[in-house]
Amino acid sequence: MGVDAKVENVDIETTTDEEATSVERSEKFETVERYYKRNIWTKSQVSEAVGVWITEDEFYDIVGEKYVVPEKVPTDTEQMVSEAKEMQMIMMEAMADQVDVIFTATPQGLCASLVNENILNKVKIIDLSADFRIKDVNVYEKWYGIEHKAPQYIEEAVYGLCEVNREKIKQARIIANPGCYPTCSFLSIYPCVKEGLIDPNTIIIDAKSGTSGAGRGAKVDNLFCEVNENIKAYGVAGHRHTPEIEEQLSYAAGEPVLINFTPHLVPMQRGILVTAYASLKKDVTYEEVKAIYDKYYADEKFVRVLEKDQCPETKWVEGSNYVDIGFKIDERTGRIIMMGAIDNLVKGAAGQAVQ
Numbered sequence: 001m002g003v004d005a006k007v008e009n010v011d012i013e014t015t016t017d018e019e020a021t022s023v024e025r026s027e028k029f030e031t032v033e034r035y036y037k038r039n040i041w042t043k044s045q046v047s048e049a050v051g052v053w054i055t056e057d058e059f060y061d062i063v064g065e066k067y068v069v070p071e072k073v074p075t076d077t078e079q080m081v082s083e084a085k086e087m088q089m090i091m092m093e094a095m096a097d098q099v100d101v102i103f104t105a106t107p108q109g110l111c112a113s114l115v116n117e118n119i120l121n122k123v124k125i126i127d128l129s130a131d132f133r134i135k136d137v138n139v140y141e142k143w144y145g146i147e148h149k150a151p152q153y154i155e156e157a158v159y160g161l162c163e164v165n166r167e168k169i170k171q172a173r174i175i176a177n178p179g180c181y182p183t184c185s186f187l188s189i190y191p192c193v194k195e196g197l198i199d200p201n202t203i204i205i206d207a208k209s210g211t212s213g214a215g216r217g218a219k220v221d222n223l224f225c226e227v228n229e230n231i232k233a234y235g236v237a238g239h240r241h242t243p244e245i246e247e248q249l250s251y252a253a254g255e256p257v258l259i260n261f262t263p264h265l266v267p268m269q270r271g272i273l274v275t276a277y278a279s280l281k282k283d284v285t286y287e288e289v290k291a292i293y294d295k296y297y298a299d300e301k302f303v304r305v306l307e308k309d310q311c312p313e314t315k316w317v318e319g320s321n322y323v324d325i326g327f328k329i330d331e332r333t334g335r336i337i338m339m340g341a342i343d344n345l346v347k348g349a350a351g352q353a354v355q
Contacts, residue, residue, distance in 0.1 A: 089114055096122040103353055104128065113149040120153075120173045126353050132157035132176035133244050143240045159248065162355050163187060163300050178248075180348030181207050181241040181263060184274045186248050187303065187323050188340030191296045193252045197289070198278035198336060200249055200257040205276045207261070210268040210314075213344045221265075233264050270345050271314030276338045280329070289327060289336070297325070302347065302355065312341035319343060321351035 088110075095102055096119045104111040105128040112131040119125070134140040137151045148154070158165055158172035161183065169175055178186070185205050192198045208231075214222050221227075221234075242261045249257040286308055297303040302321045306312065312324040320343060328337045342348050 093119060099123060101126060105350075108144050109146045109149060112153075115150055115153060115174070124173060124175065126160065126175045126177055128177045128349060128353055130176075130179065130240070130244065132174055133159060133178065133182075134247060136247075139243050139247075143243050160352065161186070161248075162352075163297070163303060164190070177349070177353045179241045179244055180209070180213055180272055180342070180344040181239070181261070181274070182244045182248065183348050183352060184272045184323060184340045184342045185245050185261070185276060188274050188325050188338045189249065189276050189278070190252055191292045192278065192289070192327075192336065192338060193249055193257075194296070195292050196253075196281065197284065197292065198280055200253045200255070200278070201259075202279040202335075203249070203257070203259040203276060204278070205245070205259060205261045205274060206264070207272060207274045208264045208266045209272045209344055210266060210270040212270045213272065213348075214265065227265065227267050229267060231264055231266050233262055236262055239263055268314070270343055271318060272340075272342050272344045272348060273312065273314055274338075274340045276340075277335055278338070279335050283331075284329065286329060289329065293325065293327070312339050314341050314343075317341050317343050317347070319346065321347045321355060323347050 092102070092114050101124045102119075103126050104114075108129050109131065111125070111127045111129055115125060130140070130144060131148070131150075132154055134143075135154055137148050137154060140148055153174055156172070157174040157176050158168045160169060160175040160177045162169060185207065189198075189203065189205075193200050211222055211227050237260075239261060241263075242259070245261060246257050246259055249259065290305070290308075293305045297305055302323060304322055304324050306324055306326040309328070311326050311328075316322075317324055323340055323342045326339045328339075330337060343351070346352070
């Protein structure tokens with residue numbers, strides 16, 4: 001059976017009845033030998049790194065002996081982390097030779113530690129972590145508690161909200177996929193802020209998310225018995241999506257914006273519902289506000305502005321890339337209530353990245 005792979009810009013075909021050319025073999029073997037002789041990686045790990053399965057006979061050709069599992073494995077944690085990161089870098093660079101776009105859904109800080117000019121000159125990177133969402137590196141490091149490993153790329157990175165930054169996204173090398181709460185919150189509020197309809201510093205956002213929004217980690221707080229028949233606030237006055245929402249609203253308002261953002265965990269698998277409140281700067285009618293939302297979203301495939309007195313529901317967007325938006329004017333208090341619903345796993349993550 002033939003296996004096609006590309007390793008370091010060289011196409012290789014390994015078959016049972018035909019050997020690769022001497023040039024191709026030397027390219028592949030050089031990479032294999034570098035890792036095999038360091039007595040760190042198993043054969044399968046080396047095979048994964050170079051993008052093609054390495055047979056026992058091929059190892060014999062390279063190192064002059066049959067492959068054996070190394071007896072010594074590094075026990076120093078720092079060394080192991082360093083070696084793992086080097087392996088990730090090699091895999092990233094290998095992918096850059098084979099594809100046009102790389103999606104990185106990695107822990108905070110990892111993507112920033114891997115990107116370099118060699119990779120960015122070959123592919124677009126769409127990063128689902130927060131590494132390139134926030135322009136102020138000091139704000140990022142404060143809220144995420146880690147050092148940013150590639151601050152030189154922050155300025156060129158584009159916030160990946162197609163409804164706002166479509167043209168910039170087309171030209172970008174690094175696209176920062178927005179967070180789930182920021183996506184729903186910002187799209188629900190954006191037209192009112194952009195048109196100066198509300199006082200942005202009076203915005204209060206109440207958001208509710210299903211348990212998948214907390215990730216797949218085995219945490220006590222996410223166990224069925226903890227979540228079922230229960231609802232609770234978390235990250236009160238300190239959720240790390242707060243500065244991301246504030247920064248994007250500040251761009252829309254043309255001035256610094258501070259908000260109150262409180263997320264809640266609700267007993268469902270997926271979905272986000274945002275209810276945002278703000279003071280109106282002037283008296284307006286439903287028709288006037290609806291016209292503002294239509295101005296920004298009428299041609300947007302994945303934004304549905306609901307009819308009068310309709311409120312978004314998470315069931316309506318489940319499994320889709322849609323965001324449903326509604327609003328209600330409270331004449332008694334002079335405030336407007338802006339509402340939005342998305343599927344946090346689609347429009348709030350993977351679906352938006354593909355979009």
